[in-house]
Amino acid sequence: MTVSSTAAPAVDLTGLTVRFQSKRTQTVAVDDVTMRVAPGEFVTIVGPSGCGKSTLLKIVAGLVAPTSGTVSLMGRPVTGAQKEIGYVFQRAALLDWRGVRKNILLQAEIRGMDRRQAARRADELIGLTGLTGFEDALPHELSGGMQQRVALCRALLHQPSVLLMDEPFGALDALTREQLNAELNRIWRETGTTILLVTHSIAEAVFLGTRVEVMSPRPGRIVRTIDVDLPAERDYAKVMSDQRFDRFATEIRGLLGAGANH
Amino acid sequence: MHDGSASGSTVGGAAARAAGQPTPALRTPAQPLTRLVRFGDALWRPALLLGIVFAGWWALSETGAVPHYLVPTPAQVWQTMVDKRAFLWLNTYVTLYETVIGFVLAVLLGLVTAVLIAYSRTMERALYPIVLFAQVIPKIAIAPLLIVWFGFGLAPKIILAVLIAFFPVVISGVAGLRSTDPELVDLSRTMGASPWQTFRKIRFPNALPHLMAGVKVAVTLAVVGAVVGEFVGANEGLGYVLLLANGNLDSALLFADLFLMSLIGIVLFAIVEVTEAVLIPWHASRRSGTPLTTS
Ligand SMILES: Nc1ncnc2c1ncn2[C@@H]1O[C@H](COP(=O)(O)OP(=O)(O)O)[C@@H](O)[C@H]1O
Ligand SMILES: [Mg+2]
Numbered sequence: 001m002t003v004s005s006t007a008a009p010a011v012d013l014t015g016l017t018v019r020f021q022s023k024r025t026q027t028v029a030v031d032d033v034t035m036r037v038a039p040g041e042f043v044t045i046v047g048p049s050g051c052g053k054s055t056l057l058k059i060v061a062g063l064v065a066p067t068s069g070t071v072s073l074m075g076r077p078v079t080g081a082q083k084e085i086g087y088v089f090q091r092a093a094l095l096d097w098r099g100v101r102k103n104i105l106l107q108a109e110i111r112g113m114d115r116r117q118a119a120r121r122a123d124e125l126i127g128l129t130g131l132t133g134f135e136d137a138l139p140h141e142l143s144g145g146m147q148q149r150v151a152l153c154r155a156l157l158h159q160p161s162v163l164l165m166d167e168p169f170g171a172l173d174a175l176t177r178e179q180l181n182a183e184l185n186r187i188w189r190e191t192g193t194t195i196l197l198v199t200h201s202i203a204e205a206v207f208l209g210t211r212v213e214v215m216s217p218r219p220g221r222i223v224r225t226i227d228v229d230l231p232a233e234r235d236y237a238k239v240m241s242d243q244r245f246d247r248f249a250t251e252i253r254g255l256l257g258a259g260a261n262h
Numbered sequence: 263m264h265d266g267s268a269s270g271s272t273v274g275g276a277a278a279r280a281a282g283q284p285t286p287a288l289r290t291p292a293q294p295l296t297r298l299v300r301f302g303d304a305l306w307r308p309a310l311l312l313g314i315v316f317a318g319w320w321a322l323s324e325t326g327a328v329p330h331y332l333v334p335t336p337a338q339v340w341q342t343m344v345d346k347r348a349f350l351w352l353n354t355y356v357t358l359y360e361t362v363i364g365f366v367l368a369v370l371l372g373l374v375t376a377v378l379i380a381y382s383r384t385m386e387r388a389l390y391p392i393v394l395f396a397q398v399i400p401k402i403a404i405a406p407l408l409i410v411w412f413g414f415g416l417a418p419k420i421i422l423a424v425l426i427a428f429f430p431v432v433i434s435g436v437a438g439l440r441s442t443d444p445e446l447v448d449l450s451r452t453m454g455a456s457p458w459q460t461f462r463k464i465r466f467p468n469a470l471p472h473l474m475a476g477v478k479v480a481v482t483l484a485v486v487g488a489v490v491g492e493f494v495g496a497n498e499g500l501g502y503v504l505l506l507a508n509g510n511l512d513s514a515l516l517f518a519d520l521f522l523m524s525l526i527g528i529v530l531f532a533i534v535e536v537t538e539a540v541l542i543p544w545h546a547s548r549r550s551g552t553p554l555t556t557s
Contacts (some may be wrong), residue, residue: 063448081451093445097467097544106463110453138544 011037011060016069019199020056029055034098034214036223039161042188042195044103046205046252047215053198056220058166060153060196061085074161086153086193090140090167091258092139099136100150101126105182107157115119117158117176123144125153126186150216152184169204178236181207184235206248207239214255223255285350291493334514339521342514349501354522357488357500359524364423365484369477371424372431376473377461380439381433397429402490419491419499425478426487434476438469471545474538481534485527500526 012017018030045197047053049192056063059071062082071078094103101122108118126132127172129149139147146170169177181204188195188208199205205212212226226248230239239245316336322328323335330338363543375393378385401422408418424436442465450460492501507515536546 040533058448061448061452063451066517081454083452084452085452087449089449091445092445093443093449095467097542107453109463110450110455110459140544208341221470 007039009036009072010039010041011035011076011196012070012073013056013060014070016056016060016066016071018064019053019067029058029199031221033069033220033222037162037194037196039194042190042197042210044205044207044209044211044215044234045198045213046200046256047197047220048200048217048256051215052217053200053215054166055226057166057198060162061087061164081138082122082220084161084165086158086160087152088148088163088165088168090145090170092151093140094147094150094154096139099138100131100142101135103139103150104157111158112156121157121159122153125156127152128190129153129183133191136216143176144172145180148180149183150174152187156187156193156208156219159191159193161194163193164197165195167198167200170199170201177201177204182236184208184224184249189232202249202252205252206245207234207236212248212252214252224251226251265283269298290408313454318413323439331513332427333512334517338514339442340514342519343518346515346518350518350522353498353500353503354526356416356498357485357523358548360419360491360499361423361484361530363489364420365427365481365530367420368424368427368484369431371475372428372476372480373435374440374504376435386538387428389547393429393432397426401426401487402494404493405490408491414497419488419496422491423484423487426490427484430476430479430483434472434474434477434479435469438472439465441472442468467542470542473526474534474542478534478538481530482527485523491525 004136013033015036016030016033017028020027020029029054033056035043045053045056055064056070059066060073060078060082062071062080073082095106098106101119104122104125105118107113108115108122119184126135131149131153131154134142134146139150141174142150152168155165169180172180184195185208186194195208197205197208199208210232211227212228213222214224214226215221216223228244228248230242230244280556319333320336323330323333334342376387378395379389380386404425405418408421412418414420446464446468447460455463488499489501489504490500492548493505496502500519503519504516504523507513507519
């Protein structure tokens with residue numbers, strides 16, 4: 001995917017502030033965030049728990065309205081729930097009663113996509129994520145990592161312009177997580193999808209992102225933007241032993257203080 | 263919950279995935295023989311207990327330790343059932359009819375109420391007090407009123423069955439509909455789902471396991487509702503026969519009648535269980551299933 005410099009940003013957030021008003025207290029979840037994501041970019045957002053990362057993604061998806069500021073997706077202002085996106089959550093959020101393929105095809109059914117085309121695309125994604133052989137397995141028969149792969153396939157089925165991922169691998173063990181990180185890097189390169197991924201793992205943020213946005217504790221604001229000048233194709237062993245990785249990780253750790261984990 | 267074999271499959275699964283070649287899912291449905299064994303295993307304990315109770319009854323009544331007008335012998339009860347089979351069948355049919363109609367109406371009405379309550383705060387505020395009121399008022403106390411209003415026919419019995427069976431359906435339905443993963447609802451919104459699509463494809467199937475628990479309670483209560491209605495005013499049905507037998511000190515008929523009432527409840531309960539297994543196989547298999555991989 002070639003990115004022309006004049007193309008509208010995939011995601012454009014300007015002066016975004018979100019306040020939640022409950023009975024007695026007022027929470028400022030997101031404070032004056034401005035961020036632009038170009039098409040094809042992989043932006044990771046790292047920050048401590050409760051700093052407003054999930055809220056930020058929900059704003060991009062049009063599921064939460066900001067208190068002030070403007071949001072636009074693919075050049076159009078966001079006013080309600082957006083259909084041009086794919087969403088992956090920390091929990092796979094699969095339908096217990098559907099097998100792998102049918103879970104992925106939920107996306108097609110609700111959107112009214114062409115059945116045959118959607119089925120073909122689902123099979124492609126199943127192959128891409130190594131789920132071949134498990135097409136009919138029910139979610140409870142799958143490991144956590146495989147469930148997340150299904151959620152990823154479902155989010156990619158309709159070829160969204162932007163993929164939003166909210167701590168997608170946060171509940172997985174370290175090994176599975178590394179493996180899925182490597183797979184996600186490959187899928188991003190192969191599909192050219194714009195990805196906005198939230199995490200509280202510094203290693204994950206640096207490994208995946210072409211750019212890392214570091215957020216402060218609540219009220220969440222962006223304290224630094226780090227361009228990760230590593231090649232697009234990332235190999236776990238190589239990246240981890242790269243001096244630049246250490247430098248980025250140390251910088252982010254310094255910004256986040258002791259609150260963040262590895 | 264991790265035993266030796268489970269951790270073994272973790273290693274195998276990781277190795278297979280590392281090779282980029284996941285092992286295909288081995289889905290082994292229970293073999294007919296193992297199913298039979300399992301069924302037998304589940305049955306022998308209650309069967310044994312029932313046998314002991316039956317033997318006690320037999321001994322107590324046959325030896326004459328208790329007079330027959332209080333406790334008839336099993337043989338007498340059986341004889342009554344054979345002699346009066348046409349009469350008993352007719353009355354069983356009446357009670358079964360009231361129960362089934364009442365039960366079906368209770369499920370439909372309960373489901374609609376549950377949907378209204380789960381979807382709308384206003385409806386919740388309006389309906390919950392009424393539902394609760396209908397539940398706490400003693401059904402036996404309003405039965406005479408219903409007879410006055412609706413006569414001696416089937417209507418008051420069906421209404422009582424509905425009133426008594428409706429509550430568990432509402433409560434379980436609301437709990438089920440509320441248990442939907444909010445992230446799934448968010449997800450459906452980004453797919454542009456209509457409220458009907460979200461209901462049909464996500465919220466309703468998700469609520470089914472909860473709902474069926476309430477439906478099982480409801481079916482047993484519906485029998486109670488119908489019989490209570492017959493107690494208060496009827497000239498047919500098992501409740502009416504019970505009063506008749508009681509008045510005549512016909513303990514054999516009374517026992518036969520009780521047996522038939524229980525039979526209705528058990529058979530209807532079994533039908534609901536089978537329906538549940540058909541409607542939500544994923545739930546049943548989750549109870550007994552073992553994961554394919556553990557990592
Ligand atoms: N719907 C809501 N109503 C009230 N407060 C909310 C709501 N959603 C999030 N919050 C609050 O906003 C803050 C940020 O939440 P969130 O975006 O989930 O943080 P993160 O994903 O970074 O952990 C938290 O303090 C949370 O309690
Ligand atoms: Mg979050």
